Structures are given as structure tokens and as C-alpha cells.
Amino acid sequence: MTLDHAARAVNARLRELPAVDRLVEAVLAGSGLARWSALAAVRELLDETRAALVAGAADVPVGLAELAAAAAARARRLEMPFPRRVLNATGVVLHTNLGRAPLARGALDELLAAAAGYSDLELDLETGRRGSRTTRIGELLRLLSGAEAAHVVNNTAAALFLAVDTLAAGREVIVSRGELVEIGGSFRVPEIMAASRARLREVGTTNRTHLRDYRDAIGPDTGLLLKVHRSNFRIEGFTAEVELGGLAALAREHGLPLVEDRGSGSFIDLGPEGIPESDASSGLRAGADLVLFSGDKLLGGPQAGIIVGKRALVERMKKSPLARALRVDKLTLAALGWTLRALAAGRASEIPVLQMLRASASALEARAEMLASRLRAAGVPRVTVEVGHSPVGGGALPELELPGAVVRLIPAGSANEAVRRLRDGDPPVLARIQRDALLFDPRTLADEDLEPLVRRVAELAR
Numbered sequence: 001m002t003l004d005h006a007a008r009a010v011n012a013r014l015r016e017l018p019a020v021d022r023l024v025e026a027v028l029a030g031s032g033l034a035r036w037s038a039l040a041a042v043r044e045l046l047d048e049t050r051a052a053l054v055a056g057a058a059d060v061p062v063g064l065a066e067l068a069a070a071a072a073a074r075a076r077r078l079e080m081p082f083p084r085r086v087l088n089a090t091g092v093v094l095h096t097n098l099g100r101a102p103l104a105r106g107a108l109d110e111l112l113a114a115a116a117g118y119s120d121l122e123l124d125l126e127t128g129r130r131g132s133r134t135t136r137i138g139e140l141l142r143l144l145s146g147a148e149a150a151h152v153v154n155n156t157a158a159a160l161f162l163a164v165d166t167l168a169a170g171r172e173v174i175v176s177r178g179e180l181v182e183i184g185g186s187f188r189v190p191e192i193m194a195a196s197r198a199r200l201r202e203v204g205t206t207n208r209t210h211l212r213d214y215r216d217a218i219g220p221d222t223g224l225l226l227k228v229h230r231s232n233f234r235i236e237g238f239t240a241e242v243e244l245g246g247l248a249a250l251a252r253e254h255g256l257p258l259v260e261d262r263g264s265g266s267f268i269d270l271g272p273e274g275i276p277e278s279d280a281s282s283g284l285r286a287g288a289d290l291v292l293f294s295g296d297k298l299l300g301g302p303q304a305g306i307i308v309g310k311r312a313l314v315e316r317m318k319k320s321p322l323a324r325a326l327r328v329d330k331l332t333l334a335a336l337g338w339t340l341r342a343l344a345a346g347r348a349s350e351i352p353v354l355q356m357l358r359a360s361a362s363a364l365e366a367r368a369e370m371l372a373s374r375l376r377a378a379g380v381p382r383v384t385v386e387v388g389h390s391p392v393g394g395g396a397l398p399e400l401e402l403p404g405a406v407v408r409l410i411p412a413g414s415a416n417e418a419v420r421r422l423r424d425g426d427p428p429v430l431a432r433i434q435r436d437a438l439l440f441d442p443r444t445l446a447d448e449d450l451e452p453l454v455r456r457v458a459e460l461a462r
């Protein structure tokens with residue numbers, strides 16, 4: 001069989017590809033990269049290039065220099081720690097894309113101690129018998145929430161999944177159409193429900209749901225009533241929703257459990273600081289049988305799904321085989337334990353999320369002035385300080401704006417190009433854009449962030 005012209009051309013280009021060893025040496029030359037990563041990157045790149053050539057792609061680079069540069073970028077990525085520390089100058093305190101709550105020093109110390117050695121994670125030191133990893137955290141959660149029982153799983157999505165799957169298996173979960181939310185792109189209430197053994201029963205409309213909508217839907221198949229917090233949006237105008245208290249009376253009347261997915265909450269009231277609906281226990285007081293919320297939102301701890309409420313319900317959930325699959329690890333328990341003890345001891349001021357949310361406008365203005373003068377001293381032109389309200393909520397606290405101050409900078413070129421360059425370097429910097437200006441919000445910057453931030457921004461001016 002004779003090769004046609006095109007196949008011959010492909011073969012010629014395949015033969016042009018450099019050998020693995022030669023390409024690896026080219027990647028290593030003066031790059032500071034390690035052989036393991038260079039070799040892995042080169043093999044992967046050559047495989048992909050060969051496949052693209054065979055598939056008939058015309059514009060695939062096959063030269064040594066181009067391939068070496070592409071492989072070096074891949075090798076660098078392989079060697080780069082992940083997740084990488086970034087400087088958050090956006091002012092958004094709880095940003096899912098940025099890892100939500102930074103942990104307190106004390107939580108980090110306990111996490112490190114738990115991680116570095118063996119521990120009594122599932123051992124009762126008094127009796128020498130096997131213990132449960134969540135007993136102690138449950139005691140703290142009960143103390144803080146006033147609930148009969150508590151449990152912790154991987155995150156709130158897991159908590160909700162476990163709740164509906166356990167408590168409404170083969171039955172219906174009644175939810176308002178106004179609360180079928182999507183959070184962070186991957187958490188969608190209808191999809192969680194579809195993946196569980198429970199069935200979703202939607203009631204009401206997007207903007208209005210009444211108590212009678214819930215009442216009319218209740219029947220022999222009903223497993224539980226669910227109320228989901230609209231964490232990242234608001235519905236305004238001609239609206240109606242049923243508060244927990246009203247639902248609680250209905251649930252009791254029919255002997256049904258009422259579950260509140262509130263998403264975010266803490267054990268202190270941040271109302272005076274302008275942060276509404278912060279108290280995680282308010283749902284229990286209003287009559288919910290279970291309340292679910294995240295450890296890494298307002299609570300200021302590690303990622304976790306906290307479950308507080310009625311003992312009989314929590315015990316059923318703990319006994320589900322899913323509970324084992326959704327369990328938290330020792331690092332989470334260590335960091336969460338510290339965070340809960342800090343709240344119990346009245347040391348909320350040590351929790352970074354709360355420090356940032358409670359930072360006073362005057363303190364933020366002083367920090368913004370300090371940052372601005374350091375930027376000017378580093379040769380950065382067109383820097384001013386702006387005082388006003390800024391959005392600190394992101395997806396976790398909708399439309400929450402708190403008084404603060406920002407450093408405003410007009411870059412030489414486009415603002416989009418400037419934020420791209422800031423994101424690209426080391427450490428990466430994330431700033432807000434306002435028309436042709438960049439805004440740097442000191443609220444979410446730690447003291448040790450300021451020096452590298454000034455250095456990165458000064459690079460822009462060069």
C-alpha cells in the first residue's frame with residue numbers, strides 16, 4: 001500500500017520531532033527545573049503533539065525551542081505548590097474561588113500539631129476503647145448552639161445530601177421554587193435532591209410562595225420540609241416567602257421534620273456590625289429541627305458542614321453509611337475545634353474573618369493611607385485613597401456592603417491588562433477594577449501582605 005501525499009507529510013513532521021532526551025536537556029538548561037517534572041512534561045507534550053499531527057493538525061509547533069518553552073511551562077506548573085498563596089486586595093472576605101475563610105493562628109497551630117503526629121482521633125484515652133471522631137466537636141457545637149445534638153461532615157452540600165437522603169428516603173422534600181438555588185456553580189439544590197433517595201417537590205413560584213403552598217403539597221409521601229437560604233442573591237418587588245416560624249408550626253402539625261440550609265452562620269450576633277442574619281442558632285429558636293451551615297463562611301473556620309438540631313434526627317444521619325463517606329478529617333476537626341473554643345471563650349476577635357468584617361472605617365482608612373504612601377514611596381504614580389462603602393460579601397453574603405476605604409490607582413495602560421499582570425506574577429495579586437482604575441482594599445490584606453503587594457504593584461509602573 002502506498003502512502004498518499006498527506007500521510008507522507010505527517011510522517012515527515014513526526015520525524016522532525018526532537019527525541020525525548022534532547023528535549024529534556026533543552027528544558028533543563030538554565031531553567032532551575034527538576035528532571036522529574038521536565039521528563040513528565042516532555043513526554044506528555046510529545047504524545048499530544050504526535051496525536052495532533054496524526055489527526056491532521058497543520059499548525060502544531062515541532063521545533064526544539066518552541067517545544068522546550070511549552071514543556072518548561074508545564075514542568076513549572078507541576079512543581080508549583082497548589083493551592084498557592086495569593087494576595088486578596090478585592091475586599092471580598094468570603095470568596096469561594098479564593099478558599100473562603102483564612103484560618104486563625106491558633107487554629108493553624110492545632111491543625112499542625114494534629115497533622116504532624118499521631119492523635120486520639122478515634123481513641124478514648126480514659127478507657128482505651130475506640131471513640132468517635134466527632135463526639136468532642138459535637139459537645140462544643142451543642143454548647144454554642146443550644147441544640148440537643150450536632151454533627152459535622154465535609155461541607156454543607158454533604159450535610160444537605162445526608163439530611164435529605166437519610167430523613168426523606170423514598171419520599172418528598174418540599175421546597176419553595178424561590179429557593180432552588182445554585183451556589184458557587186456546583187451546588188444546586190435540585191441536583192443534590194436528584195442524587196439522593198429523596199424526591200424534590202417544588203411549591204410556589206419564583207417570587208412568591210405562601211404557607212398554603214406548603215400545606216397543599218403535604219401528603220402521605222412527604223418526608224420533610226426544607227428551607228434554603230438565598231445566600232447569593234435577592235428577590236425584590238412583588239415577593240412573598242414563608243418564614244421559618246410559620247413553616248415550623250406547619251411541620252409540627254403534620255409531624256414532619258423541618259430542615260434549614262442556612263449556608264452561613266456563626267455563634268455570635270454580628271447585627272450591630274451591619275451583618276444581618278449571622279446567628280446560626282436563630283433557625284433552631286424559630287423552630288427548625290435541623291440547621292445546616294458551613295464551617296468556612298461566617299464561622300471563620302475550615303471547610304465543614306455543620307449540622308445542629310434534634311437528637312433523633314442527628315443520630316439517624318450519623319448511622320447512615322453515607323456519614324462515613326462524608327466524614328471530616330483530623331485537620332478539619334483540629335481547626336474547627338479551635339475556632340469553636342475561641343467563640344465559646346469570647347475570643348472571636350482572633351478569628352480573621354470576624355476581624356476583617358468588623359474592621360472599622362477609620363482603621364481601614366488609616367491602612368489605606370499607609371498603603372498609598374508606601375506605593376508612592378516605591379515610585380507608583382496616580383495613587384489616591386477613596387473612602388466609602390465596599391462590597392465585602394461576594395457569593396456568601398449577598399450585597400453586603402460595609403464602610404471602608406480603598407487605594408485607587410490609575411495604571412499607565414488598560415486596567416484589564418494591569419489586573420492580568422498582577423494576577424500573573426509572584427505572589428499573584430487580585431484587585432478590583434472600577435472603570436479605568438484598580439482598587440486595592442486593605443480589609444482583606446494581612447499586615448505581611450503589604451510589602452509584597454507594594455513590590456508587585458511597583459513592577460507595574462516599570
Ligand SMILES: *Cc1c(COP(=O)(O)O)cnc(C)c1O
Nearest residue numbers: 155156157229231261262263294
Ligand atoms: C454556601 C452554601 C451552601 C454550600 O456550602 P458548602 O459548605 O460550600 O458545601 C449550601 N447552601 C447554602 C444556602 C449556602 O449558602
